[in-house]
Every structure is written in C-alpha cells, then in structure tokens.
Amino acid sequence: MPGVRISVIGTGYLGATHAAALSGWGHDVVGIDVDPSRVTQLAAGIAPFHEPGFDELLLEGVRAGRLTFSTDLSAAVDADVHFLCVGTPQSGTGHGADLTALWQAVDALAPHLRRGALVVGKSTVPVGTAARVQERLEDLVPPRHGVEVAWNPEFLREAHAVEDSLHPDRLVLGVASDAAETRLREVYAPVLRDGIPAVRTDLQTAELAKASANVMLASRISLVNMLAEVCEAADADIERLTEILGLDARIGPRYLSPGIGFGGGCLPKDLRAFASRATELGVDSASELLGAVDAVNTHQRQRAVDLTVRLLDGHPHGRNVAVLGAAFKADSDDLRDSPALAVAGAVSQLGACVRVFDPQAGRHLRDRVDLEVHDSIESACAAAEATLVLTEWPQFAEVDPVALGRVVERRVIVDGRLVLDPTRWARAGWRVHAFGRGETTPSAVSRKAG
Numbered sequence: 140m141p142g143v144r145i146s147v148i149g150t151g152y153l154g155a156t157h158a159a160a161l162s163g164w165g166h167d168v169v170g171i172d173v174d175p176s177r178v179t180q181l182a183a184g185i186a187p188f189h190e191p192g193f194d195e196l197l198l199e200g201v202r203a204g205r206l207t208f209s210t211d212l213s214a215a216v217d218a219d220v221h222f223l224c225v226g227t228p229q230s231g232t233g234h235g236a237d238l239t240a241l242w243q244a245v246d247a248l249a250p251h252l253r254r255g256a257l258v259v260g261k262s263t264v265p266v267g268t269a270a271r272v273q274e275r276l277e278d279l280v281p282p283r284h285g286v287e288v289a290w291n292p293e294f295l296r297e298a299h300a301v302e303d304s305l306h307p308d309r310l311v312l313g314v315a316s317d318a319a320e321t322r323l324r325e326v327y328a329p330v331l332r333d334g335i336p337a338v339r340t341d342l343q344t345a346e347l348a349k350a351s352a353n354v355m356l357a358s359r360i361s362l363v364n365m366l367a368e369v370c371e372a373a374d375a376d377i378e379r380l381t382e383i384l385g386l387d388a389r390i391g392p393r394y395l396s397p398g399i400g401f402g403g404g405c406l407p408k409d410l411r412a413f414a415s416r417a418t419e420l421g422v423d424s425a426s427e428l429l430g431a432v433d434a435v436n437t438h439q440r441q442r443a444v445d446l447t448v449r450l451l452d453g454h455p456h457g458r459n460v461a462v463l464g465a466a467f468k469a470d471s472d473d474l475r476d477s478p479a480l481a482v483a484g485a486v487s488q489l490g491a492c493v494r495v496f497d498p499q500a501g502r503h504l505r506d507r508v509d510l511e512v513h514d515s516i517e518s519a520c521a522a523a524e525a526t527l528v529l530t531e532w533p534q535f536a537e538v539d540p541v542a543l544g545r546v547v548e549r550r551v552i553v554d555g556r557l558v559l560d561p562t563r564w565a566r567a568g569w570r571v572h573a574f575g576r577g578e579t580t581p582s583a584v585s586r587k588a589g
C-alpha cells in the first residue's frame with residue numbers, strides 16, 4: 140500500500156518524533172515549524188534535542204527522502220492528513236492553556252487545505268478545543284472542500300519517545316465520521332497490525348483521554364510523595380511500602396517513585412489546564428483535588444531546599460553546593476519546569492555557590508548566571524559542603540562514594556530521586572539524606588553491621 144501524504148505542524152519533542160515515526164512507517168512526511176534554525180537542523184538530519192533512538196530514525200527518513208522539513212506551510216499543500224503538534228504551554232496570566240500557537244497554525248494552514256483533507260490534533264488541549272478548530276476551519280475553508288477535524292492525542296514519554304511512538308499502549312481515535320477513522324487507521328496501519336488497541340470515540344472524549352491520563356499520573360506521584368513524607372516521619376521504609384502497594388494488581392508497581400516531584404513540559408501545565416477548564420465547566424471539585432496535587436508537588440521542591448539549608452547548619456550563604464542533575468528526568472535534556480533546576484535555582488538564591496552537572500542538559504544552562512555549570516561530577520563536587528542528586532541519571536548510582544569523598548569538603552549527600560544505595564555511601568563515610576528514607580549515617584550503618 141502506498142504511504143499517506145502527511146504534514147506535521149510543530150516539530151518540537153512531540154512533532155519531530157511523530158514525523159520521524161510516520162516516515163519510518165513508509166509515509167511521505169513534511170514537518171513544518173516557525174523556527175527556522177530547528178527546520179535547518181532537522182532537514183540536515185540533526186536532532187535538536189536528546190532523545191534515545193531519535194537521531195537514527197530522523198536520519199533514516201531524511202536519507203530515504205520520505206521526511207522533509209520547511210518553515211513554509213505551502214509545503215503541506217499536497218498532504219491529505221495534517222497533524223497539529225504545536226506547543227500548548229501554560230498561559231502567562233493564569234492556569235489555563237495558551238492556545239496562541241494552535242490558532243496561528245490553524246489559520247496559516249487553512250489556505251493550504253485540499254479537498255477532503257483531515258486535520259488531526261495531537262497537541263494536548265482543553266476539552267472543547269477540537270470543536271472550535273472545526274468551526275474555525277468551516278469559517279476559513281469553503282464547505283465544498285469537506286475538511287474535517289479529528290483528535291488523536293499522544294501519550295509518549297520523553298526519554299522513551301521513539302519507543303512509545305513506534306509501540307504505543309493504545310491509540311485514541313477521536314473522530315466525527317467513519318471516513319476520518321478509516322484515514323487514521325491507514326496512517327497507523329503498521330501499529331494496528333501489531334494488535335495495539337485503538338479506541339474510537341468522539342472529539343471531546345479524545346481530548347479528555349489525554350488530559351485525564353496526565354492528571355492521574357500527576358496525582359499518583361503526589362500521593363506517593365505524601366506517603367514518603369509520612370514514612371520519614373514514622374521511620375518506615377518507603378521502598379518496601381511501594382513494593383507492597385505495587386503487588387496489589389489494582390495499583391501496580393509502575394510510576395511509584397518518590398522524590399522531588401514531577402516536572403517537565405507536560406504534567407504540571409496539563410494538571411493546571413485541566414483544573415482551569417473544569418472550573419469553566421462548573422466542576423469545582425477538580426481544582427480542589429488537583430490544587431492539592433500541585434501543592435504537594437511544589438512542596439517536594441521546597442523540602443529539598445529546606446533540607447539543604449539545614450545540612451548547611453542554616454547558613455547557605457557562600458557555601459559550595461554540588462547539584463547532580465538538571466533535566467526534569469533522566470535521559471532527557473529538557474529543562475522545562477524541572478524540579479532539579481528549580482531546587483538548584485532556589486539554593487543559589489539563598490546565596491550558595493551552586494555547581495551543576497548534567498550529562499545532557501548542562502549545555503542548555505550556559506547562560507544561567509546564578510549557576511556554575513560543570514562538565515563532570517568530580518568538578519561539580521570539588522569542595523562541596525553538600526551534594527544534591529536531583530535527577531535519576533543511572534550514572535549517579537554508579538559513582539564511587541570513596542573516590543568522591545576525597546573531592547568534597549563534607550561528605551553530605553541528599554538523594555532526591557532514591558538512586559543511591561545508602562548503606563554503600565554511609566560505609567564510605569557519607570551522611571545520606573534520601574527522600575522518604577530519612578537519614579543514613581556512617582555510625583548507624585556500622586552499629587547495624589556490628
């Protein structure tokens with residue numbers, strides 16, 4: 140079967156990955172973005188961000204001539220399916236989503252839509268947006284063109300974007316007609332052949348399916364962080380507790396890691412946008428519940444800052460603090476709403492000299508005047524009086540605590556992501572403060588061993 144001609148509008152983390160996956164399935168894809176440097180990079184087959192497996196997939200599509208990029212929407216004129224993948228950040232004035240980029244993309248696309256084109260929303264939007272996009276296109280495009288809107292939200296996780304795009308858990312086909320469903324099934328034929336469930340629904344349920352998943356994920360993390368705090372207060376063991384909880388088939392073991400909380404370009408803003416939209420719809424319970432989820436999440440960042448200050452005997456000013464990890468999660472260079480970066484910035488605000496190392500995100504921090512960016516763990520930790528592990532990069536777990544102990548001024552470490560083995564570090568003379576585990580000291584470990 141010949142591939143479908145597709146345009147992908149917005150080539151950020153979502154759009155670029157989606158475009159590359161579509162071309163890998165044999166479709167002819169043009170990626171459109173308003174950012175010329177991004178387009179130049181992608182067209183040259185160079186990944187603009189760190190995402191495992193993306194470089195190869197991009198290069199393969201570009202070399203095969205199935206994947207092109209442009210800043211000019213007229214390049215989308217031959218496409219039968221258009222995916223809207225532009226950003227929908229939190230509005231600067233409130234908690235709702237800022238849909239400016241979406242409306243700009245819709246308005247710019249309208250003159251290039253051919254007869255029977257399908258416009259498919261993939262961005263995360265407040266419920267009701269798809270219907271507004273359909274209305275807007277009916278105003279801009281002659282009715283005889285029969286342009287239709289569908290919503291097909293994306294559930295990929297950064298750091299697993301390629302894997303999640305190629306092998307999703309499920310597809311959500313929010314459509315208003317059989318023709319739109321058939322077209323989407325054609326686009327996703329390779330995935331559907333693998334037996335991935337595809338749920339057909341209306342536009343508004345499709346929009347909500349995405350926002351609701353993120354709301355549930357965010358709530359789960361705040362719940363587990365609340366439990367971690369109770370564990371610390373009660374001298375209980377959060378890791379055994381989550382292991383036990385995870386064995387309940389209704390709860391499951393995944394997505395139960397405590398720490399300094401969730402961040403990134405999705406969960407925090409989607410949680411707030413959902414609550415804001417629910418309030419508009421007259422559902423007040425959403426903002427009550429999700430406001431608490433948000434507050435518990437922010438509280439984790441503050442807890443990390445307070446703990447650091449306490450470990451510096453209440454005097455952070457002029458003290459050296461090493462921060463390991465800046466990205467919002469491991470295997471990503473994304474700094475959007477990163478808990479690690481927020482903690483680093485707040486500790487620096489208190490007058491500490493904060494030295495950051497991140498394996499991928501460090502290069503995006505060079506213009507931060509409040510942070511010293513280092514190229515290695517050892518250099519960031521030189522003469523540190525407190526070391527904070529704030530992103531769950533696996534290499535942090537591999538660090539030799541004996542060797543690092545020779546570099547720092549004081550062997551005091553905060554494990555904000557539960558990646559370190561506290562006994563190993565305490566044996567090497569470190570005081571380890573882990574979220575949910577409390578403090579492990581060298582003397583406690585030697586008492587236990589004795």
Ligand SMILES: NC(=O)c1ccc[n+]([C@@H]2O[C@H](COP(=O)([O-])OP(=O)(O)OC[C@H]3O[C@@H](n4cnc5c(N)ncnc54)[C@H](O)[C@@H]3O)[C@@H](O)[C@H]2O)c1
Nearest residue numbers: 149151152153172173174225226227240243244262263293
């Ligand atoms: N990042 C993820 O993991 C992920 C996963 C699922 C869903 N989403 C959702 O996907 C959407 C995009 O997220 P992202 O992380 O890729 O954002 P991003 O900021 O990385 O990318 C957005 C891109 O859109 C471009 N853009 C803005 N206005 C445009 C216009 N008028 N025409 C063409 N391009 C335009 C920007 O230049 C940018 O490259 C959001 O709604 C997000 O919530 C993101």
Ligand SMILES: O=c1ccn([C@@H]2O[C@H](COP(=O)(O)OP(=O)(O)O[C@H]3O[C@H](CO)[C@@H](O)[C@H](O)[C@H]3O)[C@@H](O)[C@H]2O)c(=O)[nH]1
Nearest residue numbers: 293294295296297394395396400401402403405406467468
């Ligand atoms: O048990 C956990 C799991 C995650 N996190 C944190 O939560 C944040 C988000 O992590 P994750 O969900 O893995 O990454 P995202 O790439 O933000 O993916 C979320 O947001 C995307 C954009 O909407 C969705 O597509 C995904 O399904 C959804 O998981 C990160 O700061 C993680 O460190 C925890 O603290 N504990």
